[in-house]
Amino acid sequence: MATHHHFAVQFPKVLVLRKPSGFAMFGEQFFTSNKFQYLKAYESALPLHEFLTLHAHSVKAIFSSAGAPVTAEILRLLPEVRLVVATSAGLNHIDVVECRRRGVALANAGNVFSEDVADYALGLLIDVLRKLSAADRFVRQGLWPINAEFPLGSKLGGKRVGIVGLGSIGSEVAKRLEAFGCCVSYNSRNKKPSVTYPFYPDVCELAANSDVLIICCALTDQTHHLINKQVLLALGKKGVIINVGRGAIIDEKEMVGCLLRGEIGGAGLDVFENEPDVPKQLFALDNVVLSPHSAVFTPESFKDVCELAVANLEAFFSNKPLLTPFAADD
Amino acid sequence: MATHHHFAVQFPKVLVLRKPSGFAMFGEQFFTSNKFQYLKAYESALPLHEFLTLHAHSVKAIFSSAGAPVTAEILRLLPEVRLVVATSAGLNHIDVVECRRRGVALANAGNVFSEDVADYALGLLIDVLRKLSAADRFVRQGLWPINAEFPLGSKLGGKRVGIVGLGSIGSEVAKRLEAFGCCVSYNSRNKKPSVTYPFYPDVCELAANSDVLIICCALTDQTHHLINKQVLLALGKKGVIINVGRGAIIDEKEMVGCLLRGEIGGAGLDVFENEPDVPKQLFALDNVVLSPHSAVFTPESFKDVCELAVANLEAFFSNKPLLTPFAADD
Structure with a gap:
């Protein structure tokens, strides 16, 4: 019975909008965790709006990479989201003001780059x-x-x-x-x-x-x-x-x-x-x-950043402080 | 009388074979000293052999720059030379073995480059x-x-x-x-x-x-x-x-x-x-x-090296130890 119950556990869902380049570079196992599971919008045939509506109450966090925008509309459709984790240092693709208004925490690449x-x-x-x-x-x-x-x-x-x-x-x-x-x-x-x-x-x-x-x-x-x-x-x-x-x-x-x-x-x-x-x-x-805006980054640092993103998600789902929280006035 | 005698002082002569690039870069005053004076072979109309024979007994040292070779023949013509000072780190243009045989000291650019x-x-x-x-x-x-x-x-x-x-x-x-x-x-x-x-x-x-x-x-x-x-x-x-x-x-x-x-x-x-x-x-x-063998050098370091060459000559004529003596097995 205990075993059966174990398999039935629903991990909290982390939305991924666009396929992260890190998945291809380092393999998806690199990003797996026993604290959460990914919900991949890009693998669904549904229009994004429908897809998000369907999963409105299971998505607790967003993993934002490859510059996929996190708009006010997306946040509105996902009322239980409490965290957005990005693999970049800058968060100009994320509606930071709306996140703040909704009490959604943000984590970024910190100083890794x-x-x-x-x-x-x-x-x-x-x-x-x-x-x-x-x-x-x-x-x-x-x-x-x-x-x-x-x-x-x-x-x-x-x-x-x-x-x-x-x-x-x-x-x-x-x-x-x-x-x-x-x-x-x-x-x-x-x-x-x-x-x-x-x-x-x-x-x-x-x-x-x-x-x-x-x-x-x-x-x-x-x-x-x-x-x-x-x-x-x-x-x-x-x-x-x-x-x-x-x-x-x-x-x-x-x-x-x-x-x-x-x-x-x-x-x-x-x-x-x-x-x-x-x-x-x-x-x-x-x-x-x-040079063509190449100072940031290298695969080595990007790997560190991906590791950091997973660590931020795990910290969040373990009720621990984020490793690299982003303050809106940074 | 004392004054007259002062003007008549013969400074020891330092032979310069080829015009040093430092003379043009930093001005000749940069190289002057009250311990010695330069004898410029390149300003004489005489063939080198005759020029050296004429000054055989007044030349005490050679200032070797711009890769002007210091051969066994030159050393033979100048029996009173006791020092060769170079503005390079390597001394492959100088007959180091002949210098050693004749007891001629060598100074180089040391570690300046x-x-x-x-x-x-x-x-x-x-x-x-x-x-x-x-x-x-x-x-x-x-x-x-x-x-x-x-x-x-x-x-x-x-x-x-x-x-x-x-x-x-x-x-x-x-x-x-x-x-x-x-x-x-x-x-x-x-x-x-x-x-x-x-x-x-x-x-x-x-x-x-x-x-x-x-x-x-x-x-x-x-x-x-x-x-x-x-x-x-x-x-x-x-x-x-x-x-x-x-x-x-x-x-x-x-x-x-x-x-x-x-x-x-x-x-x-x-x-x-x-x-x-x-x-x-x-x-x-x-x-x-x-790159075209450019690691060595910069004008800043070359200026330091020229200063060092003059300091080596002055040390020598003051009977002080050379600042950057070159040992033949370096």
Whole structure:
């Protein structure tokens, strides 16, 4: 009897709207748990609305990956949902305001991707200063045997590097810069009491006192075009800008002008204002390095994030605190 | 009388064979000293042999830069030379054996370039793992708007990195790798008593236990083709090799074959067996990064090296120990 009863147990249901790329990458067993089971909307022939109505009272949480939107309408159809777990750091595909209004908790990727972004920022910095991508082009074009002199780069050690936004990513960047003998200072909304790097409340003053600026902050109304022409001119002719934040933190048009006129020294850009469009004038410049929003992420970190998502779901169904709760004002 | 005598003082002469690039880069005053004066062979209309014969007994030291050879014949013509100072780390343009036989001391660039080489090694590693140069090509070719999916790279953190040659450069590489969360181990002629990283006396065993090999050792009879096919196969399909040592430390032909057959995962190569010739098969591969022997040096380090050269000359003429003496078995 006990055994029979055991098989009849109904695990709480976790809705999955779109097939998570993690299912294909790591196998579905990787995501299984004895605390809940998945309800896969994407395997049903029913229209989503009907499917959700049918399961309205059994779905307790949503596993949101692959950017499948979690709208107010979906939340309305699932009144018992108390948690949305995402495998991304940003939650712009989720109606966060509606979640908050309904008392639905949110969990995200936390800081798992910060190391990847920081690694990439250092890669861009070394590349711009030491001209790595340009060197690779030079060799592949067969120019080395013709013109033995490839221009010298510039040394990392001793460079004054200003970090804009000393959060999780910025702190990882700083840690790496120290190993290269760079001198770190930073700008952020507020001075961090636990940090000993020099703090500049004004980003323009930070630029004036830096050889390199690395943009690591989030894009908000306050940081939109934070890096304007004045900041770029303060950075100066030999100054280098690295952006692993968001394109619109820099006034891109002004930056392109400064690069073309030699008013700044170089740039390493993973993000742009109108992705996937990149200003074509940059393609001709050897002192810039361009990448297609690749700083986040790697399969290794994504695996960690998927593990974290399952752990958040298990914590929730065990009445334990979430590992990486997302506060709406983050 | 004393004043007159002062002006008549003959400073000891330091021979300069070819115009040092440092003279043009930093100005000749940067190299002046009140301990000696330069005798510039390149400004004389006399044939070198005659010029040296004329000054045979006033030249006490040679300042060797820009790769101007210091041959046994030159040393024979200048019997009072007791020091050769070079602005490079390697002294293959100087007849070191003849210097030793004649009791001529040698000074080189010491470890001043080690940080530049280590920075570059990390740049190559991040580039190969995170596909930076390939990403830059992708964007410049205008492919991003057409094909939004650029392949994922691989995370640095947690990678097992084997350093071949844990001298000055290798140690700087290790310091940087730690900041990225890599696990360092090494191979060298002998275990270093002061180092806690795991030591592998056999390079093949190091490769079998590494995700990445970074070649930092000198090229000697013992290290020629040290990285042979067996070592490359031990490194394996996902393994990455970085070479900032010398081309001939790797069996290049075997390495190219392994890359073409997918028997190793990628390579970041600053040096080649027959520079400036680079195997053309590599130009088609996106998992390799190629550079024209650029790891050494930057203007910043070169300035330090020039300062060091002058300091070595001044130490010598003040009967003080050399700052960076070069031992022939280095």
